[in-house]
Amino acid sequence: MESSSSQRVARIAAHLNPPNFELRREECRAKGGAPGFKVAILGAAGGIGQSLALLMKMNPLVSVLHLYDVVNSPGVTADISHMDTTAVVRGFLGQPQLEAALTGMDLVVIPAGVPRKPGMTRDDLFNINAGIVRTLCEGVAKCCPNAVVNLISNPVNSTVPIAAEVFKKAGTYNPKRLLGVTTLDVTRANTFVSIFATLLVGTFGQGEVLGLDPKMVDVPVVGGHAGVTILPLLSQVKPPCSFTPEETEYLTKRIQDGGTEVVQAYAAAKFADACLRGLKGDAGVVECAFVASEVTELPFFASKVRLGRAGAEEVYQLGPLNEYERIGLEKAKKELAESIQKGTNFIKK
Numbered sequence: 001m002e003s004s005s006s007q008r009v010a011r012i013a014a015h016l017n018p019p020n021f022e023l024r025r026e027e028c029r030a031k032g033g034a035p036g037f038k039v040a041i042l043g044a045a046g047g048i049g050q051s052l053a054l055l056m057k058m059n060p061l062v063s064v065l066h067l068y069d070v071v072n073s074p075g076v077t078a079d080i081s082h083m084d085t086t087a088v089v090r091g092f093l094g095q096p097q098l099e100a101a102l103t104g105m106d107l108v109v110i111p112a113g114v115p116r117k118p119g120m121t122r123d124d125l126f127n128i129n130a131g132i133v134r135t136l137c138e139g140v141a142k143c144c145p146n147a148v149v150n151l152i153s154n155p156v157n158s159t160v161p162i163a164a165e166v167f168k169k170a171g172t173y174n175p176k177r178l179l180g181v182t183t184l185d186v187t188r189a190n191t192f193v194s195i196f197a198t199l200l201v202g203t204f205g206q207g208e209v210l211g212l213d214p215k216m217v218d219v220p221v222v223g224g225h226a227g228v229t230i231l232p233l234l235s236q237v238k239p240p241c242s243f244t245p246e247e248t249e250y251l252t253k254r255i256q257d258g259g260t261e262v263v264q265a266y267a268a269a270k271f272a273d274a275c276l277r278g279l280k281g282d283a284g285v286v287e288c289a290f291v292a293s294e295v296t297e298l299p300f301f302a303s304k305v306r307l308g309r310a311g312a313e314e315v316y317q318l319g320p321l322n323e324y325e326r327i328g329l330e331k332a333k334k335e336l337a338e339s340i341q342k343g344t345n346f347i348k349k
């Protein structure tokens, strides 16, 4: 006869062994009554997806985290699910499991698709990623038509219009709930400006600023998410800061080219968190995003938006631009118009 201790071990083991493990976690969570949102990451086994999954699993606003990919999602799910935070993690592999991954979701974050190789532009990814985004958004329209969608897959300037057309076709389009993620441009801009300001002591209007924390810096970045369409409004930096024309030119290029150097998931997690805080009803959640917009004559444009229960509840105007920024805006709009049209045509053709 087994000792009571080994019987207990056997009982616990039965609960902790896959596939029971996640089921038990779910029961524990239900008993604890942790509130929160259901979030799906599509492309969760990729470079961005894995780090994003880790960061979302740490977010207390997330109660359920679905990790979908066409490869490797079971391993990633097992890894993430052992983190001792409340969100229940479930993995989904391949197209037959897409609908299960999406059903009931409040927020769908999409970093699925191919990334750039050296020498490529984001637009070079269009041919592969356009079809991937279309398929995934068809799934969203069918299974969670009211979810907020964060589109990360590049070229964002075209994939957002693609998603909009898919949702229009399905009759589920809500412009407030479709957001292209440009947060990385803002985190780069905040970081570069803070370093710059710290090194160039005395350029800030209010006297000397030493060791400026990037979190204290606010650089609006408008337009889109590729090359010249990324337009940092350095004249509107907070705290107020003045740059020479050469400094402006240098910083603008540095921010525009940041993606050829390094990519990361932190900004995507920051933006997803802002969307969840908005859905929860927090006041004053403002981030830049590429959304349906009337700020310019273009149907989509990135600018500051206020995030709320409805998604992007308010799209802010650009504010006063200086001459350098006005020229930049014209260049940005020209390229953006083509990228938006290309995305729209992909579905309409």
Ligand SMILES: NC(=O)C1=CN([C@@H]2O[C@H](COP(=O)(O)OP(=O)(O)OC[C@H]3O[C@@H](n4cnc5c(N)ncnc54)[C@H](O)[C@@H]3O)[C@@H](O)[C@H]2O)C=CC1
Binding pocket: 042, 043, 044, 045, 046, 047, 048, 049, 068, 069, 070, 071, 111, 112, 113, 114, 115, 116, 125, 129, 132, 135, 136, 151, 152, 153, 154, 155, 156, 181, 182, 183, 184, 185, 225, 263, 264
């Ligand atoms: N908007 C932004 O700020 C950023 C955008 N990106 C973009 O995000 C995308 C992903 O980048 P990485 O994670 O570095 O690439 P990656 O190649 O490491 O990961 C992509 C993942 O997508 C998966 N995938 C491919 N087809 C899929 C499908 N039909 N359904 C579901 N998953 C699918 C792949 O299996 C892979 O796991 C790229 O297009 C990249 O350009 C990356 C960084 C920042």
Ligand SMILES: O=C([O-])CC(=O)C(=O)O
Binding pocket: 115, 116, 122, 154, 184, 185, 225, 258, 259, 260, 262, 263, 264
């Ligand atoms: O540049 C890339 O290929 C990825 C991206 O969008 C970024 O890092 O901003």
